[in-house]
Amino acid sequence: xxxxxxxxxxxxxxxxxxxxxxxLAIGCLVAVLGFALPFVGLPKNLLALLTSASxxxxxxxxxxxxxxxxxxxxxxxxxxxGGAAYAIALLVKYTSLPAEVxxxxxxxxxxxxxxxxxxxxxxxxxxxxxxxxxxxxxxxYELVMKWRDLANGEDGLRIRFAREIFGLKLxxxxxxxxxxxxxxxxxxxVIAILVLVSRSNFGTLTIAIKNNEExxxxxxxxxxxxxxxxxxxxxxxxxxxxxxxALYNGYVTPSLLHWTLSGEALIIAIIGGTRSxxxxxxxxxxxxxxxxxxxxxxxHWQSIVGLVLIAVVLTLPNGIGGALTAFTNRFGGxxxx
Amino acid sequence: xxxxxxxEARGLTRxxxxxxxxxxxxxxxxxxxxxxxxGSNGAGKSTCMxxxxxxxxxxxxxxxxxxxDISKLSQRERRAKGLSRSFxxxxxxxxxxxxxxxRLAARxxxxxxxxxxxxxxxxxxxxxxxxxxxxxxxQRRVDLALALVGRPKLLLLDxxxxxxxxxxSLSMARMLRDxxxxxxxxxxxxxxxxxxxxxxxxxxxxxxxxxxxxxxxPESVRxxxxxxxxxxxxxxx
Ligand SMILES: Nc1ncnc2c1ncn2[C@@H]1O[C@H](COP(=O)(O)OP(=O)(O)OP(=O)(O)O)[C@@H](O)[C@H]1O
Ligand SMILES: [Mg+2]
Numbered sequence: 001x002x003x004x005x006x007x008x009x010x011x012x013x014x015x016x017x018x019x020x021x022x023x024l025a026i027g028c029l030v031a032v033l034g035f036a037l038p039f040v041g042l043p044k045n046l047l048a049l050l051t052s053a054s055x056x057x058x059x060x061x062x063x064x065x066x067x068x069x070x071x072x073x074x075x076x077x078x079x080x081x082g083g084a085a086y087a088i089a090l091l092v093k094y095t096s097l098p099a100e101v102x103x104x105x106x107x108x109x110x111x112x113x114x115x116x117x118x119x120x121x122x123x124x125x126x127x128x129x130x131x132x133x134x135x136x137x138x139x140x141y142e143l144v145m146k147w148r149d150l151a152n153g154e155d156g157l158r159i160r161f162a163r164e165i166f167g168l169k170l171x172x173x174x175x176x177x178x179x180x181x182x183x184x185x186x187x188x189x190v191i192a193i194l195v196l197v198s199r200s201n202f203g204t205l206t207i208a209i210k211n212n213e214e215x216x217x218x219x220x221x222x223x224x225x226x227x228x229x230x231x232x233x234x235x236x237x238x239x240x241x242x243x244x245x246a247l248y249n250g251y252v253t254p255s256l257l258h259w260t261l262s263g264e265a266l267i268i269a270i271i272g273g274t275r276s277x278x279x280x281x282x283x284x285x286x287x288x289x290x291x292x293x294x295x296x297x298x299x300h301w302q303s304i305v306g307l308v309l310i311a312v313v314l315t316l317p318n319g320i321g322g323a324l325t326a327f328t329n330r331f332g333g334x335x336x337x
Numbered sequence: 338x339x340x341x342x343x344x345e346a347r348g349l350t351r352x353x354x355x356x357x358x359x360x361x362x363x364x365x366x367x368x369x370x371x372x373x374x375x376g377s378n379g380a381g382k383s384t385c386m387x388x389x390x391x392x393x394x395x396x397x398x399x400x401x402x403x404x405x406d407i408s409k410l411s412q413r414e415r416r417a418k419g420l421s422r423s424f425x426x427x428x429x430x431x432x433x434x435x436x437x438x439x440r441l442a443a444r445x446x447x448x449x450x451x452x453x454x455x456x457x458x459x460x461x462x463x464x465x466x467x468x469x470x471x472x473x474x475x476q477r478r479v480d481l482a483l484a485l486v487g488r489p490k491l492l493l494l495d496x497x498x499x500x501x502x503x504x505x506s507l508s509m510a511r512m513l514r515d516x517x518x519x520x521x522x523x524x525x526x527x528x529x530x531x532x533x534x535x536x537x538x539x540x541x542x543x544x545x546x547x548x549x550x551x552x553x554x555p556e557s558v559r560x561x562x563x564x565x566x567x568x569x570x571x572x573x574x
Contacts, residue, residue: 201444204437211430218390219483220416222446 446487
């Protein structure tokens with residue numbers, strides 16, 4: 001009778017779900033403090049760096065969310081990111097649509113594409129998914145490289161935006177001190193929405209499908225479409241990142257579509273950690289700043305970043321985010337929860 | 338359900354490339370009955386549950402649940418009709434808390450009795466822990482909870498007590514008996530431990546090499562010479 005009547009309880013461990021208030025408070029604080037950054041006299045190039053980092057953070061969040069909710073490591077998110085940026089460049093070049101329409105339509109176009117692609121991709125899992133996503137994304141890269149008449153091949157395209165977008169001067173989107181506010185706002189909203197999704201019934205279902213698809217099916221659930229929705233959402237967020245990049249930089253090159261960009265986003269997500277929705281974004285800021293600092297001291301910045309990656313993987317199995325969570329739990333008094 | 342049978346299975350068959358794992362197996366379970374499905378390793382017990390639930394390719398045979406033919410339905414649709422099962426290997430969701438997954442399992446049922454099931458299965462005190470964080474015995478009860486929640490019409494349990502101590506399996510068995518009486522569950526139970534089988538089953542079906550060797554009440558099965566020869570061995574005679 002013992003095990004039924006007195007289940008073993010191994011130490012008092014806080015339940016996920018308790019102590020959410022603390023995380024919410026920290027999250028709100030960081031979000032609000034971020035908006036103050038352009039007003040505290042930071043050097044221009046640091047703000048520019050932070051703006052790029054926020055855009056990288058959006059892409060890494062997209063990639064990390066797919067790992068977290070679906071267990072899928074994409075090597076092809078550059079196709080969504082660069083795809084949205086190229087969609088903007090091409091729509092501006094070949095149509096006379098207002099810039100506002102172009103900026104809103106491009107990510108939606110990419111999501112539509114993402115849904116179609118996901119119906120093929122999601123027949124696979126694990127390594128097969130990673131390889132197929134890599135192959136499909138590289139096909140887009142090759143197309144842009146080879147079809148010079150379309151998008152100027154490896155030279156890329158300058159995007160001739162109108163002088164005003166959404167009633168704001170173009171320079172608002174192309175100067176770091178103002179654009180940072182936009183990229184930061186998008187990042188904050190994206191993370192907030194993804195946290196809500198991950199905590200919803202739907203989020204629970206997708207974790208269940210990731211853990212044990214067959215049992216989920218036997219509990220009466222369809223298991224393909226929730227994965228499609230997660231992939232489409234992830235694609236949308238990557239596309240938002242690409243849209244912001246296009247707005248900020250005003251040009252596109254094929255490197256935005258290259259698999260190394262997808263790989264970098266995945267590395268960033270892993271450094272940050274994929275247990276929490278927000279962790280890949282933390283990874284992005286660490287990565288971009290580290291790359292910049294390392295680049296100031298040595299031309300071999302890649303090896304420094306590589307060493308840091310190895311150190312993180314070896315010492316922090318759940319990434320920087322996992323370490324931060326453990327730290328917060330310890331000093332937030334959650335262990336007695 | 339004119340004839341009072343909750344489950345009628347006829348001609349269940351499964352062939353794997355040249356090998357027949359289950360051959361023309363038929364049986365019927367009355368509402369509220371606990372049926373033991375026994376037989377030696379490889380006899381076809383798990384395969385029988387697979388065919389009943391529509392798992393795997395081309396299940397052959399007809400399955401009627403509460404009088405309704407569900408043979409053509411998918412696994413998902415069968416669950417919606419009230420056919421629930423557990424698997425021989427622990428099959429739970431390690432990254433969800435116990436409460437989250439029991440609720441998830443209840444969402445497709447007509448009745449959400451997840452809190453009731455959590456407390457009946459003595460999972461209340463650990464309900465907010467991740468399933469990967471609890472002991473093996475607790476995980477087996479989580480597995481059972483996923484199958485049990487929503488009060489299915491028919492519950493197929495494939496060795497729910499596998500790997501538990503004798504004491505734990507007997508206590509799980511008693512709990513099953515108790516719940517099946519209170520909730521009017523019809524249960525088909527695969528179990529190797531004869532003590533458990535004899536303690537709670539109303540009737541037994543014995544499989545041998547993919548075919549029904551015999552069926553009857555526990556006493557007559559226990560004394561059936563064929564069963565003794567094929568499965569039980571002389572120690573149970
Ligand atoms: N996918 C498969 N392909 C080929 N043969 C299979 C497959 N699955 C099961 N079998 C065979 O079918 C037979 C019945 O297997 P099954 O798992 O139903 O037995 P069981 O009665 O549940 O045994 P156990 O008590 O070991 O769980 C076995 O001989 C097994 O090797
Ligand atoms: Mg078996």
